[in-house]
Amino acid sequence: MTAPSSAPIVRLRGVDKVFAARDGARTVALQGIDLDIAPGEFVSLIGPSGCGKSTLLRIIGDLVQATTGEVTVNGKPADRARRDRDYGMVFQAPVLFDWRSVEDNVRLPLEILGRDKAWRVERARQMLDLVDLGEFTKHMPYQLSGGMQQRVAIARALSFEPRILLMDEPFGALDEMTRERLNDEVLRIWEQTGTTIVFVTHSIPEAVFLSSRVVVMSPRPGRITKIVDIDLPRPRTDAIRESEAYFARITEVREALRAGGGHAGSGAGGAGGADGSGAGGDAGEAAGVAGTASARRTAAEGAVG
Amino acid sequence: MSAATGVAGGRPSADLRPSPRRARRLVGDYLPAVLVAVAGLVIWELAVRGLNMRAFILPAPTAIASALGTYWNDTRFPVSKAALNTLTEAIGGFAIGTGAGILVALVATRWGVARALLLPIAVAANAIPIIALSPLFNAWFGITNPLSKMMMAAVLSFFPVMANMTRGLSGADPAALELMRSYAASEATILRKLRFPNSLPYLFTALKLASTLSLIGAIVAEYFGGQTAVLGQLVITSISALRFDVTWACITLAAGAGIVFYLLLALAERLVIPWHSSVRDPG
Numbered sequence: 330m331t332a333p334s335s336a337p338i339v340r341l342r343g344v345d346k347v348f349a350a351r352d353g354a355r356t357v358a359l360q361g362i363d364l365d366i367a368p369g370e371f372v373s374l375i376g377p378s379g380c381g382k383s384t385l386l387r388i389i390g391d392l393v394q395a396t397t398g399e400v401t402v403n404g405k406p407a408d409r410a411r412r413d414r415d416y417g418m419v420f421q422a423p424v425l426f427d428w429r430s431v432e433d434n435v436r437l438p439l440e441i442l443g444r445d446k447a448w449r450v451e452r453a454r455q456m457l458d459l460v461d462l463g464e465f466t467k468h469m470p471y472q473l474s475g476g477m478q479q480r481v482a483i484a485r486a487l488s489f490e491p492r493i494l495l496m497d498e499p500f501g502a503l504d505e506m507t508r509e510r511l512n513d514e515v516l517r518i519w520e521q522t523g524t525t526i527v528f529v530t531h532s533i534p535e536a537v538f539l540s541s542r543v544v545v546m547s548p549r550p551g552r553i554t555k556i557v558d559i560d561l562p563r564p565r566t567d568a569i570r571e572s573e574a575y576f577a578r579i580t581e582v583r584e585a586l587r588a589g590g591g592h593a594g595s596g597a598g599g600a601g602g603a604d605g606s607g608a609g610g611d612a613g614e615a616a617g618v619a620g621t622a623s624a625r626r627t628a629a630e631g632a633v634g
Numbered sequence: 635m636s637a638a639t640g641v642a643g644g645r646p647s648a649d650l651r652p653s654p655r656r657a658r659r660l661v662g663d664y665l666p667a668v669l670v671a672v673a674g675l676v677i678w679e680l681a682v683r684g685l686n687m688r689a690f691i692l693p694a695p696t697a698i699a700s701a702l703g704t705y706w707n708d709t710r711f712p713v714s715k716a717a718l719n720t721l722t723e724a725i726g727g728f729a730i731g732t733g734a735g736i737l738v739a740l741v742a743t744r745w746g747v748a749r750a751l752l753l754p755i756a757v758a759a760n761a762i763p764i765i766a767l768s769p770l771f772n773a774w775f776g777i778t779n780p781l782s783k784m785m786m787a788a789v790l791s792f793f794p795v796m797a798n799m800t801r802g803l804s805g806a807d808p809a810a811l812e813l814m815r816s817y818a819a820s821e822a823t824i825l826r827k828l829r830f831p832n833s834l835p836y837l838f839t840a841l842k843l844a845s846t847l848s849l850i851g852a853i854v855a856e857y858f859g860g861q862t863a864v865l866g867q868l869v870i871t872s873i874s875a876l877r878f879d880v881t882w883a884c885i886t887l888a889a890g891a892g893i894v895f896y897l898l899l900a901l902a903e904r905l906v907i908p909w910h911s912s913v914r915d916p917g
């Protein structure tokens with residue numbers, strides 16, 4: 330673990346997560362996770378389907394509790410940090426409220442946090458401009474494309490200036506072109522706002538392009554097998570996507586994944602599906618092949634590459 | 635939540651304003667139904683005349699229409715007054731029943747204990763053929779008191795509203811609930827900003843159902859006695875007087891009231907939840 334020098338904003342020590350099914354079957358989703366994330370870092374989690382990336386992200390965000398271990402965020406327990414509204418979440422699906430216009434969706438967290446009305450209006454406008462949706466403030470979610478909806482979700486997560494942005498495969502369901510554009514956008518926003526981002530992805534190039542560090546995880550039970558430092562210069566431009574150093578890092582992450590038994594784009598499928606002892610009958614698990622990222626959640630939406 | 639449309643970066647089709655195109659589509663939507671209805675009436679009329687049907691089997695539409703005119707303000711068979719009285723009972727019962735249904739659903743959702751207690755009882759109660767209790771309601775609330783009819787309409791309206799509303803309130807998208815949790819939103823806030831709006835499409839489905847049930851409840855309760863200037867009583871007295879055209883005039887009014895009631899709710903639905911896929915413009 331290459332611990333960053335400044336005091337970490339996220340600190341995980343010996344985190345295990347065991348899911349116990351009703352029939353007594355136990356799934357060890359995470360085992361012995363130690364991780365420090367420095368303020369302002371951009372950290373990606375990558376690993377085969379079912380290795381516990383989402384679970385780890387949700388533990389940091391206090392949406393599920395670790396079975397054992399210590400989770401400290403901003404120097405306090407995770408649930409305290411959640412109640413202090415330190416987190417912004419972006420899920421794989423946009424999760425917009427159908428009955429709210431685009432701008433009202435962005436204002437939702439501000440309403441809940443009790444910010445005053447003028448600020449809510451002003452702030453929603455700023456955030457929507459930031460994600461290039463300034464012209465669509467009055468639209469309803471169903472009038473937007475999938476990529477636009479996801480940008481609204483990002484604007485919403487940023488609107489209350491959370492210290493930490495937790496993003497779970499936010500662009501998993503998008504085409505390559507849109508994805509690259511949104512990657513640029515996320516980086517721009519990250520550089521402008523200075524938030525810490527923890528980002529789950531299945532795409533090695535995406536992880537390398539975005540991150541300061543890439544955390545590589547092994548199949549169940551999820552463990553951190555390697556942390557790859559991405560020392561590419563910033564700002565990351567299109568030129569970087571074609572540089573030697575970029576490809577070198579991609580290879581490094583791929584090899585780390587392969588060494589850990591992950592899919593690593595090598596076609597070594599079945600990584601997550603081998604272990605049948607889990608919660609059972611889970612479609613995402615049954616698929617278990619590289620690229621079937623969270624099939625259970627996206628099947629209905631027309632899936633991932 | 636909102637399903638991705640799949641055209642990443644594409645422009646939305648965003649014309650929500652009323653337009654001639656929209657008006658034309660409305661006509662296009664309803665014209666076939668109107669034509670079928672008119673054709674049905676014509677066939678009915680011709681069949682009754684051609685087969686020389688007796689009035690106690692089925693009067694012709696024109697005969698029913700003329701009875702409506704003749705007896706509109708009649709003293710023996712005051713059909714318009716009866717329709718008004720019955721409608722009052724039905725609407726009153728509808729208001730009581732749906733109000734109670736919404737309230738119970740909110741309470742049951744807000745406090746899980748209440749749900750655990752109430753839902754099994756409600757499901758069991760719903761299996762009882764409540765309409766069979768009609769004579770009892772007359773005994774409880776007074777046979778000549780319109781309240782006894784109203785309460786029957788109310789009880790019939792209550793169950794679908796309560797059950798559907800509870801489903802809508804508790805059936806919010808788990809991801810949306812997680813989002814609210816990430817904002818550390820209170821239960822009350824979640825109820826107000828997520829569960830309640832989410833339940834509205836379910837509520838309207840139930841309200842439309844309840845509008846029909848409340849009319850049925852009121853009329854059936856009237857069959858068991860009470861004040862005379864109501865549709866249920868006029869049906870009974872006109873049959874014993876062999877005035878079948880009046881009977882059918884009453885039935886026509888009941889049907890008309892039911893349809894108007896339903897359409898008003900459908901209109902309200904369009905206004906209240908224009909975002910929902912069941913009512914929104916296909917574009």
Ligand SMILES: Nc1ncnc2c1ncn2[C@@H]1O[C@H](COP(=O)(O)OP(=O)(O)OP(=O)(O)O)[C@@H](O)[C@H]1O
Pocket residue numbers: 348349356357358376377378379380381382383384385549607608611613614621622623624
């Ligand atoms: N609520 C739950 N109950 C039981 N088991 C669960 C639950 N959530 C996750 N799991 C199990 O924990 C393991 C890790 O799941 P998780 O969703 O974190 O994987 P992931 O790495 O995000 O996978 P993917 O890339 O497919 O999204 C899986 O085996 C899954 O079956």
Ligand SMILES: [Mg+2]
Pocket residue numbers: 382383384497623
């Ligand atoms: Mg996941």
